[in-house]
Amino acid sequence: MSNSKTLVLVDGSSYLYRAYHAMPDLRAKPGDPSSAATGAIRGMINMLQALKKEVPADYAVCVFDTSGPTFRDAIYPEYKAQRSPMPDDLRAQIEPIHAVVRMLGWPVLAVKGVEADDVIGTLAHAAAQQGVKVVVSSGDKDLSQLVNEHITIIDTMNGKVRDVAGVTAEFGVPPALMVDFQTLVGDTVDNVPGVPKVGPKTAAKWLNEYGSLDALLARADEIKGVAGQNLRDSRDWLPTGRQLVTIKTDCDLVEHVVGLPSLDGLAWREPENAALHDFYMDYGFKGLAMALANGKAEPAPKTEAAAKPKAAKPRADQDTGDMFAELQESAEATAEAEAAQQSHLRYDVILTWASFDAWLARIQAAELTALDTETTSLDEIRAQIVGISFSVEPGAAAYIPLAHAGPDAPEQLPLEEVLARLKPWLEDASRPKLGQHIKYDRHVFANHGIHVQGYAHDTMLQSYVLEVHRPHGLSSLALRHTQRTGISYEDLCGKGVHQIPFAQVPVDKAAAYSCEDSDQTLDVHRVLWPQLQALPALRGVYELELQTSEALFRIERNGVLIDAATLAKQSNELGQRIVQLENEAYEIAGQPFNLASPKQLGEIFFDKLGMPVVKKTATGARSTDEEVLEKLAADYPLPAKLLEHRSLSKLKGTYTDKLAQLAQPTTGRVHTHYAQAVAVTGRLSSNDPNLQNIPIRTPEGRRVREAFIAPAGRLIASADYSQIELRIMAHLSGDESLLLAFQEGRDVHRATAAEVFAVDVDQVSSEQRRYAKVINFGLIYGMSSFGLAKNLGIETKAAAAYIDRYFQRYPGVKRYMDETVEFARAHGYVETVLGRRLYLPDINGGNGPRKKGAERQAINAPMQGTAADLIKMAMVAVQAELDAHKPAIKVIMQVHDELVFELPQEDEAWLRTEIPRLMAGVAELKVPLLAEVGVGLNWDQAH
Template sequence: MSSPRLYLIDGSSYIYRAYYAIRHLSNSRGMATNAVYGFTSMLLKIIRDEQPDYLAVVFDSRGPTFRTEIYPEYKANRAAMPEDLVPQIPLIKRVVQGFRLAAFEEPGYEADDIIATLARKASAEGLEVTVVTGDKDLMQIVDERVSLLDTMKDKRFGPAEVGERFGSPDKVVEVQALAGDSSDNVPGVPGIGEKTAKLLIDQFGDLESLLSRLDQIRQPKRRANLEQFADQARLSRRLVTLVDDLPLELDREVLTPGEPDREQLTELFRECEFQRLLDEFSSDPQAVAGSYRAVLSEADFEQLLQRLEAAERFCFDTETTGLDPLRDELVGLSFAVEAGQAWYLPLGHYYLGAPPQLDRELVLKRLAPLFADPEKGKIAQNAKFDALVLHHAGLTLEGLVFDPMLASYLARPAAKSHGMDAMAAELLGYRPIKFEEVCGKGKNRISFAEVEIERAVTYAAEDANITLRLAEILAPLLEETGQEKLFREVELPLEQLLTRMEITGVRIDADFMAGLSREFSDKLQALESGIHQLAGGPFNVASPKQLGEVLFERLKLPKGKKTRTGWSTDVEVLNKLAEDHEIARLILDYRSLAKLKGTYTDALPKLIHEESGRIHTSFNQAVTATGRLSSSDPNLQNIPIRSEEGRRIREGFIPEPGCLMLSADYSQVELRLLAHMAEETTLKEHFCSGEDIHRRTAAEVFGVFPEMVSDEMRRSAKAINFGVIYGISAFGLAKQLGIGRKEAQEYIDGYFARYPKIRAFMDKCIAEAKEHKYVTTLLGRRCAVPEIDSKNGAIRGYAERNAINYPVQGSAADLIKLAMLRVQRRIDAEELSSRMVLQVHDELVFEVPEGELEEMRTLVKEEMETALELDLPLVVDVGVGKNWREAH
């Protein structure tokens, strides 16, 4: 029978290895977790791969050791522990506790001394000892029963392997006494490295024998160094020799790995947001679950109604036949009043053998007052979707008090997802039932209406229960992170406004779009003919493979770059070629026009709702890093405004008969916010005087009178003004303006010389990001910058540019949201019929009855320009027209 095996993990060595192995990992609060995750993964690998009988993790203790007492310079050259590693050490020790493993730490001694002591005792008791480390100092304890395992190199060191390097394990300290150790600042003897030291010890046996026979050293300089630094060598030997007789007990019961403390690990992994580990070590998955009931009888329904009517607030969720809330049908509703209990009310399940369900009209009629009561608090995940579903079913949602998705978006900006499943895993340590597990996927996917009610109950009721539990966790987190006010006063009311806007939709002229599509087709054919003529023959212009072969093999154009699938023909490559080759310019025009045709003129008419006759885009509130809204299905925020074709598309957006389109757009809002936030007096004065800011900046940077500024100077100043917000580099500016990098750097230097507080503001933003892993907007919104300390220069540079840009862009996002809310409140207060239909970056678009035009023009401008109090005026340009293009 083999001997019992003890594994001793050099915890301090493991910590640093884990830290540097995974450099970029943090939780949603910006707390670094890379070392914790790496350490845990390495620890689990040892446990699973090696399956030790006994296991202990050994750590260095804080404070001085006996070695620093005899030699204060010992390890003095080591850099301080990285700042983001320091707070991870207690978490790593909690990992060890959570896995119920023995841990050792001894004041005044190093982990190596503890390991040496435990290994000697264990070896004497007949155990086989494996020391998990990459530290060569521990090679001195290797013998027939003690070996080292370097998991990073996947190599084991026994006596033979140590002998290859040092001669034998008992020679390790002798060699190190001579060679020293630069990593630990052990001095050794100058001029003697490890190879020479090994030769000397091989010849003389040990340090003292060598020092007593120096007359046999033939090299004069080496002999002189050994004579002069003999005491230093003896000191070095004391420093590298491990203590193996510490008063430690080898208690096999303590060293036996126990069952993991899942409750402790769940709490820790939830704090660190380790989803994979949470899935594996969740303390009790069923603890999050609860008692779920189907509501199939009138008595059950009455009981549910009584609970909802008595409750101060309730959580609800909807189940539908699809993902389009304004087209798909309501299948059922789930409710939760307190954590652990939930009901599912099926209304539209149809399958062979489906039980009778309550009358849909009657149920919705009874529920309508509850949903419409503004005093009855409602909680829902991604509540806008559910509000739209209810609207489509004939119900109105009022009284929304909490949406976990929005709360997470504000309180946990670095979280990878604010979806319910991801939050449940990270915050509750629970994996909810996935939709695919109930409805299948791909060609086998069925509608939720076809799911058996018995299965639907658990899935649907669980959603309401989990959402309620998430709300209970996230509510105090909003307070803790200072996001409560932003949540209550901006994001939550905005969600309800966006619901109204999505219900309203925007009207398009389908006939105009069809005509424009035909026009684009003619232009595409003409472009294709021109491309074929320049290419010397026909080919598929839309095929990147064929295009690459034509450009770089047939035409032999320069600057081609290969990818795994062939020649690259991306925008960067084509833009470079377009400087000298007409075919590249035509290809760029072709691609741009084809995208407009496919994305807008062909697609938009197909999205017109059959009942409303309008298009209903989705405004996404919890996606971007800065708080900006995005638009999808269709995306109406990316219609190009600079190209004539893009502007033509906007002609197709029209109002109802008797109405006009009104567009209100903030003028240079990010520059104004930058001037305010940086407290740059000169720039603020330019805005206050109403000057052309780009012309004035050009005058400042180039040292001329404003009247002498050329169009080229103004263009350069405009590029600098907007580029600064995005942390533009000399390289980026040079590329944008087509000038040399040195000249571009001079422009930037001139800019900061005239506006020094902007440079100070940028430095402040980067410092804030480095301290907190996030930056803040004027309203206190946190924008995560988790990669700010990346060792990768490109990643770190990108993060630094974001740290500069996010506070400004995020403040602009906050501003437009405040403006939307203020404008809508005025419209409601004055009982106007005008409707807000679109939000695109810094622009709001309204459909306005002709009789309300002047009132709306004044109202919108007033509310937008006073939405935020700044040290300089906000300016809004208002336009009116028969279509969006005319208005803008």
């Protein structure tokens, strides 16, 4: 018997936990941690709406667990005993989740005394008997035992389908044997023991060989070794284990589903749009509410334009939000935008001098002009202009095509003449300009000999300061703050190998795209700038970021000279050492093998050489990752060789082979890109090449800096803040002992060692000082006693005793940590000394590890963030001083707390005196700031 109808069963309990952990700490009133949590609610709505579109069905039900014991607790009191209680802010969302799921048209079931899996099993079994196709949506692998020719499990979060073939491929046994399989393996999540030391591979092997668990037990005496003995020892338990893992298919649901065995009581229902609208408004889902108000029963799926940042400047600190931000925006994206999209846009294409002159007059008279470039390259140092757009009022913009090619391209104004006429306005500091990631556009104009002045605002930086935890690309900003979507770069140019250059895009489409960029930038600015004006501290941080953008533009433009010959020599030496290490590894192993193959490493380590298994991978394989190698290297030579081999191979591949290739052919200089709006702490990141992650803990890594050289007659200098985060800790905590140590200029690690080990300062040993240094820096990062013990190679109890003694001697530090975490819980963020806000979405939500991680971040973020603020203030102050008095000195790199200079030899004395003074004077803390300077012919010598 079969029919063409489909029943969709949603594992609502699995969904709500996934929604809760996938979403950030959303609130009914954004930014107010005291208002109701809404992340799980929003995630559930998104997931159910997506499922309804993907899986058409005649019947559907969303099944939830209930509170209280089930029949399994009566069988085994320890069932699920080790599970953490449901977080309070998730528990508070359960009732509204049930309510909104019903409003969306989904029947809801939650049956006392049985679990959601059992309800799903019963309904699936009943429907399958009637020939109804059943689709179960869940990430729970336990439901695989239900699969047959009528029942399929789908996991929409990762696209996995568990049909009969899928279950067999994944677990090694068909669905009919999954109960036996689960009984042997056990379930650690539900605290159901299996056979000790029997994993998925052994269980599958036994069942395929013997045919069933009963047959296996009947011949258990034939099973050899420890596994066989464990199987025999488990005979008495396994029947109980089987009861616990078996999903019921015969629950009494007559009271809960009208008309059973008929499924008509589970038919789709019409959404309750009026109730949904009120619900959405109450919980802060304005996009969803707007969609309903405009006649849409549900949000449209998210489009490319909504999902991706504008790509005219893809290197320009693109959207850095991860899945959390995407999920948060996804459901309302297009609907909200469509509802609010402006329908009367006035976008001009400038093809005549008369039109050009008219628009030039408009931008010269405007209070603020949004400016955008379209270019030939993502590399801002090489990019050439294809077109320019302006916007001076909402909905009004113009595009000047300058280098479009192709058979249909119109005649365009000459690029050089257009730039010459624009140059006075572009270089006029009294003409305020606005952009989205202005540093990129500065470079593009500089490539044409124009040094833009008067950039007053940058929407990317406005977002970065106001909402550091959100994406900062223009598409996200426009959608989030103005409910506008737009054209994506891929819409214009295509993707991958089929992508065309922007110069080949038809002018009318290019104009719409570029004008929209400028228009949306102006729109976003009009939303964000008043918010910054209302918050003086954040406005100050924003002004610092604008000044930093200018300083970074100068640093990137200067670049750093690379000695290709030195790098080639180092690459050759590293290559020889890498080959030598391979041969030494072969000799120890007694055979050649692939050093990059985890399988071959496992066989040699554990089977051939008898090393202990430190840990296993998620699939049960014996791990040979970095952590395992480091542990084994303490006792075995082969892992030590492999660690050295990996380190040198990475150094060679990332730096000595590639740095010279990244240098400009005409100058020999490397121009890194500093991403300003990425790290939530305010730190900069460096890429193409990454100059901040050159390994310096090994001699080979430090030697790479020898290739960063000064031209003839010039020097390299390094100015580095000393112990900056510890000094900030002293300032923030106000701890008297720590303040005194810095104020008196003492060695703070030696002073800490004297306090912790209760000895005189002059009696502190080098080992004690090392321990104190690890403690000082570890506590800054919220290190636990376990982490400290691991770092120092000591017992956890000893590490805990050191931490206790530290806090006894430095009570102000402990007080600061406790108060900072409490502040974070109350406000949802912490602040730097300058007032930068560092948001912590998981501080009042998330699971245990995520919450603990947020607490560690709360302690550390003000120090990292303040250090980031200080080095930015130093860059700005130093550049201003150089411009005024020593223009021949160039800042060529910023690395962590260090500024690197290229200078004439005759300016060395000035730099050694003035730069430390400037860096120490950018802020007044309770302890003195100290910058130390080194000078040499290359970067390594300057340290």
